[in-house]
Amino acid sequence: MPFFAGHHRLTPTSSLSATPKIRYASWSLASSDHSRSCARAWPVIRPRAKTAARERCMVREEPGNERPVYRLFWDRGSANMAPHAVLREIGCRFELIRVDISKGENRAPAYLALNPNARVPTLVHGGRVIYESAAILMYLCEAHPDAGLMPLPGDPDRGAFLQWLFWMTNTLQEDLQHWWHADNYLDGEACRHEMKIVAERRLERMFSQLDSHLAAGGPYMLGNRFSALDVFLVMLCRWTRAMALPATSYANLNRLIGLVTARPAWAAMMLAEGIDWNGPLAS
Ligand SMILES: N[C@@H](CCC(=O)N[C@@H](CS)C(=O)NCC(=O)O)C(=O)O
Numbered sequence: 269m270p271f272f273a274g275h276h277r278l279t280p281t282s283s284l285s286a287t288p289k290i291r292y293a294s295w296s297l298a299s300s301d302h303s304r305s306c307a308r309a310w311p312v313i314r315p316r317a318k319t320a321a322r323e324r325c326m327v328r329e330e331p332g333n334e335r336p337v338y339r340l341f342w343d344r345g346s347a348n349m350a351p352h353a354v355l356r357e358i359g360c361r362f363e364l365i366r367v368d369i370s371k372g373e374n375r376a377p378a379y380l381a382l383n384p385n386a387r388v389p390t391l392v393h394g395g396r397v398i399y400e401s402a403a404i405l406m407y408l409c410e411a412h413p414d415a416g417l418m419p420l421p422g423d424p425d426r427g428a429f430l431q432w433l434f435w436m437t438n439t440l441q442e443d444l445q446h447w448w449h450a451d452n453y454l455d456g457e458a459c460r461h462e463m464k465i466v467a468e469r470r471l472e473r474m475f476s477q478l479d480s481h482l483a484a485g486g487p488y489m490l491g492n493r494f495s496a497l498d499v500f501l502v503m504l505c506r507w508t509r510a511m512a513l514p515a516t517s518y519a520n521l522n523r524l525i526g527l528v529t530a531r532p533a534w535a536a537m538m539l540a541e542g543i544d545w546n547g548p549l550a551s
Contacts, residue, residue: 336363347401348389356533402437482520
């Protein structure tokens with residue numbers, strides 16, 4: 269019983285929401301039988317024995333072994349896009365569980381028990397819960413080295429991979445947050461407006477920097493080597509499409525966007541999330 273670790277367990281509910289081709293189970297957390305005796309941090313994640321109402325989104329299903337390996341809590345077009353596409357690149361079994369931010373489901377106590385930041389994505393793997401899209405990305409890539417989606421320790425490209433991924437998540441993504449969610453930072457409308465202007469200016473510089481990097485050594489962030497970094501970057505590029513200078517305006521970034529969006533895994537992710545490049549954005 270290694271994962272009797274917290275206060276809740278995940279159970280499916282009977283309602284299902286429809287999206288193209290795939291239906292996703294909605295979810296709830298119920299008190300664990302073991303909640304009183306266990307003090308560790310993470311909720312217990314245990315599906316009910318009967319899962320007839322649950323339809324899983326899995327690729328490469330193996331007969332006789334249909335349990336999803338991973339559960340990804342997501343919303344349309346959100347920071348889950350990259351981990352979601354990477355799950356499909358890897359080809360492992362997984363289940364998508366929608367957290368509808370527009371309905372406040374990310375603030376439900378059940379979800380907060382998984383991710384106290386009230387953000388998506390969250391990945392559940394066995395009894396482990398991981399949030400932060402870049403961390404999930406690395407976790408998946410390292411768990412599936414055969415997929416070749418990131419340079420592992422000892423690989424000369426590893427430093428560049430880590431550098432860019434951390435820069436993207438703590439610098440580029442931060443300014444995208446300022447642009448989309450100035451309301452998270454400032455109270456006054458005038459201040460928010462100014463914050464958006466500054467963020468957009470900073471983003472233009474960052475996308476120019478990326479474009480120069482790709483011009484000098486593309487077409488991918490690691491030269492000729494496709495990696496999860498490219499998927500992460502293209503996710504962030506999509507979030508610029510309502511800006512004066514979207515990422516598609518930069519020739520080398522646009523080439524990268526073309527390469528990544530042509531991949532079957534990316535296309536399947538977009539279809540499953542019910543979005544296109546110009547469609548709805550939750551971020
Ligand atoms: N640094 C986090 C950011 C996640 C994030 O901001 N997710 C947004 C959607 S893209 C969210 O859940 N927003 C809900 C809210 O702020 O209420 C990550 O990369 O996972």
